[in-house]
Amino acid sequence: NDLLQQLGLEKPAVPQEEVVKQWESEQAQLKLQLVEGDTEEWQTAPGFAGLTRVGGVDLSFIKGDDRRACAQLVVLSYPELEVLYEDSQMIDLGAPYIAGFLGFREAPCLAEAVHRLEQSDPSCLPQVIFVDGNGLFHYREFGLACHLGVLAGLPCIGVAKNLLQVDGMEDKQEHQHKISLLQKGGDSFPLKTRSGRVLGQALRSSDKSTKPIYVSVGHRISLDTALRLTHACCKYRVPEPIRQVGAGKGRGYRSVSQREGGLKRPCAFPLIVSISRTPVSTMR
DNA sequence: GCGACAG
């Protein structure tokens, strides 16, 4: 393999079929550790009393390169939704993107980001993490949000911006019709499997957005709690924790104080702990 | 051949 790399050639490719087969069994294995219901006191408390930190994670890529990416974790205060902590790290993805197996590509590096914070300042760990992608609303009921939840051992909520065609849930037209019935922010309808099991909820996250977001359980939270908290974290269509992660794309070198508005008050936490080694100009 | 395909 070293010789092949020196010659600029690719390593012998493992048949994707084999990889998928392996990953399917790994998903089934990890799924055994999944916890579907509420496990924290704040989750059932009125107004989510006791919840003070919500997290968001995401990966962003450089145009032509599907291997190099910037993995980010942000922690926001709740209910203020102000940024308390931000971690950006350039990483090299080992795994390719295969629909239904996003977790193998993204979960490991995101779990590492959580681990870094766990080591540096556990008191700043998020009590729940919003994940860009599905949780139980998935072909085998184990999407990225479940995957990360199990790896990190933290409550996670899956939020997808596009509908994943799971099962034979229903006609696309019937789905569109239900969407048209969502009148205001907070309105939602269940995403049921053919057997009647509810895997998620389509949520109109704000009054202004017509296109819903798809919320599902990741880990250690109930769907009802996930839905209510997601709505509570939406100023715009995308939940603030995930939106703020996006706001940090390509800004690995910039200090937070240079960002719009800067800090509104002193913060006990370091804002950027790890450093992106990719020049800002190459991002986005 | 055509549609589907989270990020």
Place this chain on the structure above:
DNA sequence: ATCTTGTCGC
């Protein structure tokens, strides 16, 4: 995921 300008609407 990423590439991209304007445009329509509140």
